[in-house]
Ligand code: ARG
């Protein structure tokens with residue numbers, strides 16, 4: 001906690017570490033009232049550092065230092081070392097030495113959930129990015145890589161299970177009810193990958209045989225009550241291990257791989273070497289308690305953390321500016337994995353939706369930063385959609401430009417060349433260049449320029465010559481500290497459709513024959529404006545632009561509604577079919593916003609949806625996605641000075657118009673997709689559940705009594721959480737007040753002992769414009785199950801209200817903003833990381849219509865004036881007020 005301004009750290013000031021640490025010997029003595037940590041480091045001067053005879057500086061945060069010895073000799077405070085609050089400075093050291101530091105910490109009072117803390121009686125750690133310094137003094141930066149040996153001593157009854165990284169090499173009894181286990185990790189690693197767990201846990205065990213025939217011991221550790229909820233994570237883990245061997249040639253390297261579930265966790269999960277620690281909500285699942293979305297999320301996160309073993313652990317980041325080196329690449333890997341496990345088109349739609357809705361907004365806001373930022377105050381604020389999701393898109397574009405074979409050659413070279421090193425995004429691109437022979441100089445701008453490129457596309461058709469010309473202009477908007485940007489290298493996939501919907505050959509030369517021309521091409525944009533000519537076309541085609549969302553950019557083209565309807569049913573690219581539907585719906589909603597008196601809602605939209613509901617030959621997973629109207633958040637993102645209430649009204653009007661016009665089709669769709677076998681998590685059955693739950697929610701929106709009866713029955717008969725939650729959500733968002741409260745009460749009664757389900761119960765209310773107005777949300781904060789120390793509970797009420805219940809949050813009286821400001825200030829004292837994340841919706845104040853933005857600005861000012869602002873919150877609030 002601080003009141004003065006935190007320092008800005010610049011990439012340009014990077015210096016190699018002055019001292020290197022070869023080994024770390026740790027001993028943790030864990031007690032109810034605290035923990036003593038003995039740490040012995042073998043240190044030597046870094047031959048690459050120019051700072052000879054410099055003092056040895058270690059990082060520390062909230063530590064009680066008990067003792068320091070150098071080569072066995074006790075050091076004296078003031079004479080031999082100094083403690084400055086954030087550092088321990090050893091004034092004079094030889095070129096090689098052994099340093100022992102003993103600290104006392106209080107995990108039971110650690111509410112920031114960084115370093116060593118307690119979660120439901122269990123000791124656990126979170127060290128990324130800078131949590132290891134809350135455990136002991138250490139040069140806590142990722143380019144200091146050491147081999148760790150960790151001994152844990154604790155009470156046998158409360159902590160029968162003692163875990164750390166690597167292999168378990170020794171264990172024994174200590175008398176007086178205590179015992180110890182020693183772990184040794186043979187792979188050098190940065191401190192952020194250190195982990196420790198001690199508690200009363202049960203294990204679920206399995207085995208995986210690697211491609212070279214080694215048997216790996218797989219274990220998932222959970223509290224006893226969760227023993228039956230590990231199967232899906234274990235299956236996901238085995239699928240991930242196999243996939244990484246097949247697709248990237250990466251084999252697991254230790255003999256044991258462990259996952260631990262903890263209830264109190266700031267993020268989703270953490271890839272600590274050999275000992276991944278997960279937020280319970282990202283690992284535990286059963287048919288009765290987890291939705292399809294949760295099952296898919298768990299599979300993706302288990303894969304993500306596992307994949308980090310190579311992209312992150314074996315090859316790690318030189319400094320935190322390189323965070324996307326491991327996160328962008330690993331998200332790209334997990335996203336390809338999920339596509340391979342399910343429906344690739346649906347996965348692409350989900351990724352593009354997240355990017356276009358939330359990352360584009362971030363990239364246009366006050367915290368916009370490049371995939372490789374040039375500076376930061378608090379690194380925790382940079383675990384962003386830009387680093388993760390845009391970073392993954394950047395890797396995906398390299399994959400598109402190189403093609404799968406050369407990309408694989410590049411990744412092989414990268415892993416081989418840099419194994420055991422801490423490197424930069426530039427090293428990654430270099431490996432791709434060296435393996436492929438392609439020049440990615442201009443492409444590198446994707447790492448350094450923030451902002452979403454805007455592509456403005458225009459076309460004309462020359463009927464005499466049979467030539468179709470497409471002109472694409474790119475501009476990259478200004479972002480904080482960056483103006484006048486250079487053109488980027490953008491892979492732009494496209495196709496052209498003829499009048500019957502046929503895929504036309506794309507001939508870029510006037511000669512050559514049509515039969516050999518491809519029907520899809522990836523154009524490479526490199527200039528501010530480029531024109532492409534397509535030859536041999538008998539009529540003006542309909543362009544299908546930026547297929548598969550081949551680059552994270554906005555595309556503007558004057559599509560007519562007729563063209564969009566045509567693409568919705570004819571585009572061979574599933575992604576662009578969906579996209580055409582979204583553009584049509586956006587256009588219809590936007591025209592209602594600008595002229596709300598309009599009596600008629602575009603009949604072609606209704607007919608397009610009718611066709612979707614009727615045509616059972618279509619990929620039903622795609623249909624399920626196409627039936628989702630663009631979200632309010634996306635409509636806000638697209639608007640220039642959004643009036644949230646007007647957007648909400650217009651969208652609701654279109655929804656109820658569709659539901660009224662298609663009422664009978666919806667009932668038929670509901671029945672066609674109900675019944676039919678046991679619960680499975682496959683793309684087909686997920687699509688069936690999604691379709692019936694969408695139909696249900698639309699029917700309830702128009703107060704259809706038959707729909708209400710279906711919902712009440714589905715709620716009580718459901719044998720899985722997707723259907724139970726689907727029915728509950730439909731009721732909660734309806735005007736059937738009696739049924740809504742009855743279902744909510746029953747749901748809580750049924751699941752009150754399951755924290756992950758209670759979180760869903762909070763979220764379904766906090767996201768509803770019916771059940772989640774501010775007074776009701778305030779009531780949720782007083783509910784017995786709400787817990788100010790648990791990030792999931794905080795997110796499921798406050799985060800969901802501000803992020804998903806947009807009409808209520810943006811109440812024109814400003815009450816939603818004031819509420820969020822108060823909660824953020826309160827949380828800043830206990831958990832600054834969470835506070836700084838929750839404040840995000842307010843930071844976009846400049847975007848909104850003046851009535852909103854003035855009030856948002858005022859709420860931010862209130863936070864700025866809070867005494868003792870954390871560095872986390874300071875950075876976000878000050879940057880957004882600038
Ligand atoms: N590396 C983790 C993950 O992707 C994220 C952990 C970040 N934690 C934090 N407190 N900033 O997968």
Ligand code: ZN
Pocket residue numbers: 304308326327330
């Ligand atoms: Zn990650």
